[in-house]
Amino acid sequence: AQSVTQLGSHVSVSEGALVLLRCNYSSSVPPYLFWYVQYPNQGLQLLLKYTTGATLVKGINGFEAEFKKSETSFHLTKPSAHMSDAAEYFCAATKAAGNKLTFGGGTRVLVKP
Amino acid sequence: GAVVSQHPSWVICKSGTSVKIECRSLDFQATTMFWYRQFPKQSLMLMATSNEGSKATYEQGVEKDKFLINHASLTLSTLTVTSAHPEDSSFYICSAPGLGDNEQFFGPGTRLTVL
Numbered sequence: 458a459q460s461v462t463q464l465g466s467h468v469s470v471s472e473g474a475l476v477l478l479r480c481n482y483s484s485s486v487p488p489y490l491f492w493y494v495q496y497p498n499q500g501l502q503l504l505l506k507y508t509t510g511a512t513l514v515k516g517i518n519g520f521e522a523e524f525k526k527s528e529t530s531f532h533l534t535k536p537s538a539h540m541s542d543a544a545e546y547f548c549a550a551t552k553a554a555g556n557k558l559t560f561g562g563g564t565r566v567l568v569k570p
Numbered sequence: 571g572a573v574v575s576q577h578p579s580w581v582i583c584k585s586g587t588s589v590k591i592e593c594r595s596l597d598f599q600a601t602t603m604f605w606y607r608q609f610p611k612q613s614l615m616l617m618a619t620s621n622e623g624s625k626a627t628y629e630q631g632v633e634k635d636k637f638l639i640n641h642a643s644l645t646l647s648t649l650t651v652t653s654a655h656p657e658d659s660s661f662y663i664c665s666a667p668g669l670g671d672n673e674q675f676f677g678p679g680t681r682l683t684v685l
Binding site for chain 1: 604661681
């Protein structure tokens with residue numbers, strides 16, 4: 458069965474500092490990978506996705522992620538954190554387009570002024 | 571992008587009553603929709619896959635007789651929590667895949683509180 462692991466349930470960064478959220482997947486076949494952000498009591502908003510092609514993916518709000526097959530990783534980064542980045546972030550994977558998603562445990566980001 | 575709505579956004583009910591949650595794809599058709607449950611400070615767990623015109627597919631450990639799913643049209647799926655109990659209190663989120671987009675679109679969620 459496919460699984461997604463997010464290292465670190467909480468991350469605290471200073472405003473302006475690098476944000477790094479880690480995601481690893483376990484799958485014999487490289488899946489489609491996604492990063493979502495969730496603000497309190499709201500649904501999920503897609504930040505970026507990897508399907509095929511370029512392994513460095515740029516998303517909204519200055520986020521990007523790199524798919525590394527050799528490391529089965531899809532870590533999310535943002536060069537400079539903003540207060541509005543404080544939220545819960547979820548990494549997710551699916552085997553095929555339109556199929557059900559498997560989510561990681563989530564990482565809550567706290568941004569300190 | 572495609573929009574998915576949910577109604578109601580929050581509901582409070584008494585233990586033993588049933589609650590229906592609607593999930594609609596507003597500007598696209600969805601033959602499949604997914605229902606997730608999210609407990610406080612936890613991740614999303616898939617409950618079931620809703621299939622238009624056929625029975626839903628439930629994940630292991632999810633009671634199909636308690637969580638009734640109906641996908642009667644290409645734009646509407648409903649989740650009914652029957653005989654709700656306090657342990658059913660959670661945030662319920664639906665999603666629908668876009669056509670040929672490799673992306674799923676999520677509803678805003680429904681907060682259910684069972685007293």
